[in-house]
Amino acid sequence: MKSYRKPYIREVSRSWWMSDPFYIKYMVREATAVLNLIVSIELLVFCLIAAIDPNNAERTISDLIQSPAIIILNIIALIAAMYHAITWFNLMPKAVRIFQPYPPQGTRLIPAGFYIIMLWCITLLASAIIALVLIFAV
Template sequence: MKINETDESYRKPCSANIPNNWWLKLRYYLFYTVRESTSFFMLWVSIVLMYGVICTNTNEMGRDEFYRFIFFLQHPVVIVLNVLSLVAALFHSITWFNLVPKATNIVLSRKKLSPILVTIGFWLVTIAVSTALLLLVFGYFK
């Protein structure tokens, strides 16, 4: 049976009138949308880091270009964007670690681990790894 423009369908078209701000009505959707929109700030951080790597090269005259990156970082708009990126990363981390117990099912000795313990465990691992990386970068592991 061939269906073309003149054939009628037995299905009715979807005519749901959904407002544009539907995601503002429930707290869950609002937090989900805000958390996922933090990726734009992470894009900014990635672009800034790539620019910094590009500026480590020397130009044709043999001059170092890294000072341009330093001056770029001192611009007030860049400072505001970097502070907003830090706040967005912290918000994303906090909300993500609060969601981890809902997505994982860790069982020890036939008992499910408490969601609070899972969240605290992830934070402790994050703090330990971050501290180790900072100590490594600042030369405490020689």
């Protein structure tokens, strides 16, 4: 069906998000996805090294992460991952809306702080496990 509507669409410049710190923060949050994707490719490269040359993989990967370019990439990716975690956890209570299981029932939502604190506790636990496995080889 052909539409005869001719709505007025205001021109928006490509740099629309530069005008407001709120929009800049939004775009930075979206840009963290690029770095997260790069890190996932980096981990894939480690896996490929391990599959191709299993005997020397530990040495090759260690040499790789000691190269200045990878260290700089990792530091930038760490900042991005932290920003992602902060914004992601703050977003969680907006997406998951569950009523309090205790009185007054069915009227009040579980407070946002509860989700955020729980998620950071899980992150702390996961971080401890990762550090034990990867650095201390427990």
